[in-house]
Amino acid sequence: MPDSIDTTTSKPRPEHFVAPLEETPLEAIDTIKAEGKPSNLWIDAWADLRRRPMFWISAALILVIVFIALFPGLFTSEPPNSNCQLANSNGAPTEGHPLGFTRQGCDVWSRIVHGASTSLSVGIIVTMLVFTLGVLFGAFAGFYGGWVDGLLSRIGDIFFAIPYILAAVVIMSVLADYRNVWVISLAIGLFAWPVTARVLRSEILRVKNSDFVTAATAIGVPRFKIMWAHVVPNSIAPVIVITTIALAGAIVAEATLSFLGVGLPSTFMSWGNDIAQAQTTLRTAPQVLLYPSIALSLTVFSFIMMGEVIRDALDPKARAQR
Amino acid sequence: MLWYTGKRLLQVIPVLLGATFLIYFMVFAMPGDPIAALYGDRPPAPGVIDQIREQYHLNDPFIVQYFYYLIGIFQGDFGVTYSGQSVNDVLARTFPVTIRLALLAVFIEMVFGIFVGLISGLRKGGIFDATGLGVSLVLISLPIFVVGFVAQYFLAIQLGWFSPTVGAGAPLEDLILPAIVLASISFAQIVRLTRSSVIETAGLDFVRTAYSKGLTRRRIVPVHILRNSLIPVVTYLGTDFGTLLVGATVTEGIFNVPGVGRTLFQAILRGEGPTIVSFVTVMVLLYLVVNLLVDLLYAVLDPRIRYA
Numbered sequence: 001m002p003d004s005i006d007t008t009t010s011k012p013r014p015e016h017f018v019a020p021l022e023e024t025p026l027e028a029i030d031t032i033k034a035e036g037k038p039s040n041l042w043i044d045a046w047a048d049l050r051r052r053p054m055f056w057i058s059a060a061l062i063l064v065i066v067f068i069a070l071f072p073g074l075f076t077s078e079p080p081n082s083n084c085q086l087a088n089s090n091g092a093p094t095e096g097h098p099l100g101f102t103r104q105g106c107d108v109w110s111r112i113v114h115g116a117s118t119s120l121s122v123g124i125i126v127t128m129l130v131f132t133l134g135v136l137f138g139a140f141a142g143f144y145g146g147w148v149d150g151l152l153s154r155i156g157d158i159f160f161a162i163p164y165i166l167a168a169v170v171i172m173s174v175l176a177d178y179r180n181v182w183v184i185s186l187a188i189g190l191f192a193w194p195v196t197a198r199v200l201r202s203e204i205l206r207v208k209n210s211d212f213v214t215a216a217t218a219i220g221v222p223r224f225k226i227m228w229a230h231v232v233p234n235s236i237a238p239v240i241v242i243t244t245i246a247l248a249g250a251i252v253a254e255a256t257l258s259f260l261g262v263g264l265p266s267t268f269m270s271w272g273n274d275i276a277q278a279q280t281t282l283r284t285a286p287q288v289l290l291y292p293s294i295a296l297s298l299t300v301f302s303f304i305m306m307g308e309v310i311r312d313a314l315d316p317k318a319r320a321q322r
Numbered sequence: 323m324l325w326y327t328g329k330r331l332l333q334v335i336p337v338l339l340g341a342t343f344l345i346y347f348m349v350f351a352m353p354g355d356p357i358a359a360l361y362g363d364r365p366p367a368p369g370v371i372d373q374i375r376e377q378y379h380l381n382d383p384f385i386v387q388y389f390y391y392l393i394g395i396f397q398g399d400f401g402v403t404y405s406g407q408s409v410n411d412v413l414a415r416t417f418p419v420t421i422r423l424a425l426l427a428v429f430i431e432m433v434f435g436i437f438v439g440l441i442s443g444l445r446k447g448g449i450f451d452a453t454g455l456g457v458s459l460v461l462i463s464l465p466i467f468v469v470g471f472v473a474q475y476f477l478a479i480q481l482g483w484f485s486p487t488v489g490a491g492a493p494l495e496d497l498i499l500p501a502i503v504l505a506s507i508s509f510a511q512i513v514r515l516t517r518s519s520v521i522e523t524a525g526l527d528f529v530r531t532a533y534s535k536g537l538t539r540r541r542i543v544p545v546h547i548l549r550n551s552l553i554p555v556v557t558y559l560g561t562d563f564g565t566l567l568v569g570a571t572v573t574e575g576i577f578n579v580p581g582v583g584r585t586l587f588q589a590i591l592r593g594e595g596p597t598i599v600s601f602v603t604v605m606v607l608l609y610l611v612v613n614l615l616v617d618l619l620y621a622v623l624d625p626r627i628r629y630a
Contacts, residue, residue, distance in 0.1 A: 154340070155340075157337045158341050161337050161341040161606060161610055162344065163564030163606075163609060165568045166567065166602050166605060167344075167348070167602075169586075169602065170345060170348050170599060171348055248463070256568070261590055275471070279576075282471060282475055283475075290472075293468040293471065296465060297463050298463075304462055304463050305459060308459065
């Protein structure tokens with residue numbers, strides 16, 4: 001309070017008290033309890049996840065699906081495309097063929113088992129592609145800002161303007177002679193990354209003014225290294241969440257493209273193909289369509305549920321809203 | 323507002339150019355000769371090929387070809403289908419059907435989604451809320467064609483409540499089942515968005531003020547809470563329009579709805595490259611326009627956006 005103010009003429013003011021120092025002993029606020037448990041977002045999230053039954057259910061489902069995809073031979077002795085006898089067309093379940101037969105007389109269960117690896121490989125390849133492109137575009141745009149941001153964000157807008165399944169339809173119909181797991185993954189992933197980039201960019205904009213970034217700049221860490229070692233790892237949490245959900249989206253996209261007839265050729269085991277082929281006999285043999293649909297939905301469900309629980313664990317705000 | 327509209331319009335131009343360029347590039351810079359594909363196994367006389375190449379500017383550099391295509395689009399000419407019909411004629415015939423289907427679907431998902439989301443949000447943690455969250459998680463996991471077939475089989479074929487396919491002229495009562503299926507993809511997202519938005523708004527100061535000055539719940543819920551919670555839901559409709567277009571393609575294919583989506587669906591099944599490109603271009607343009615409108619609507623609803 002400046003002394004020059006004439007206190008005699010001004011209105012009476014409340015007196016101000018300052019607590020004497022000896023009554024509130026100050027502790028050093030910057031001490032670190034070395035013996036305490038280390039804690040960060042990931043450790044907290046893991047502690048949170050471990051307590052959730054939803055997490056364990058989805059993890060178990062995903063493990064089972066991965067296991068089926070890796071070792072289909074353990075679940076069915078039947079190779080997917082042999083032993084198809086038209087005499088069995090749309091046949092009822094028999095000994096050793098628990099789910100009956102397709103229109104071509106193939107064993108439904110073995111086709112479902114062998115289709116798991118196709119769905120999963122497309123899901124994983126697309127996710128890796130989307131993650132790589134999204135993180136590269138999002139990180140540079142968010143961290144460097146200015147014209148870099150302008151350029152990269154506009155490129156993202158252009159790719160975002162074409163719904164990715166429609167783009168994949170165009171690519172796959174052009175590349176009709178080259179359809180395989182890699183091409184279809186590329187076709188889906190090439191237009192699916194802008195969402196990831198946008199999420200990472202906005203998260204980086206929030207993080208990059210934090211004290212630890214200033215501290216890193218102050219001790220002379222190069223900007224490029226600050227970005228990869230400090231800013232990106234601290235902004236990646238929401239990206240992990242949408243990546244898990246994007247994996248489910250990629251599996252749906254593959255099945256949708258196969259269903260539309262621009263996906264994998266019928267020589268590949270694909271749930272989308274099987275559903276498309278079964279639709280002609282929907283009235284007479286709905287079970288042939290139902291079983292691959294269940295397999296597909298269950299796979300998608302487990303990844304989406306996983307993404308949801310990870311989101312809840314990583315985002316305290318979402319936790320408060322439950 | 324005028325300034326914001328202008329800015330937003332200017333932003334669309336590079337995206338429009340870029341997106342059409344990408345589509346064009348994907349199709350015409352890729353391996354394969356379109357003329358050879360047109361004739362299949364029996365090659366025509368060499369002179370015919372030259373004439374067609376000249377007619378469709380195929381001898382010009384790629385970028386010049388792109389400009390011809392772009393000029394066509396701006397003149398409202400989207401090309402010709404395989405069977406020789408002009409795409410514009412096909413659009414004029416099929417578009418109203420798709421619009422009807424899409425509007426019906428958006429209406430269903432908005433009414434039910436916002437209703438369920440509002441109740442869930444107001445009774446957070448209750449039985450209704452928990453059930454709603456569970457159902458929405460399951461619905462999100464179901465691919466649209468699975469929903470389509472299940473609905474077609476159980477509701478139409480088994481129970482006979484609806485017609486399994488859409489009749490000529492696409493009467494409204496035939497469109498109800500396809501619209502429900504189409505609405506099911508976004509229904510769950512709208513429920514969740516409304517729910518979290520309602521929970522957030524209900525905790526804000528102005529709602530507390532409204533309660534403390536003695537307003538009734540009957541007035542606070544629709545006027546103070548719901549209206550302020552709807553902004554994210556409206557924006558979601560814009561970003562979700564792409565899903566709606568893809569969903570319409572699948573749904574119209576399943577239920578045989580004579581709309582734009584089924585035309586695209588059949589073109590895909592027959593492998594008619596140029597027709598696919600024309601229709602995808604139309605859909606992308608539509609998507610951009612809808613997003614532009616939603617952004618403008620967003621600015622009308624939320625003054626913070628206008629002045630940002």
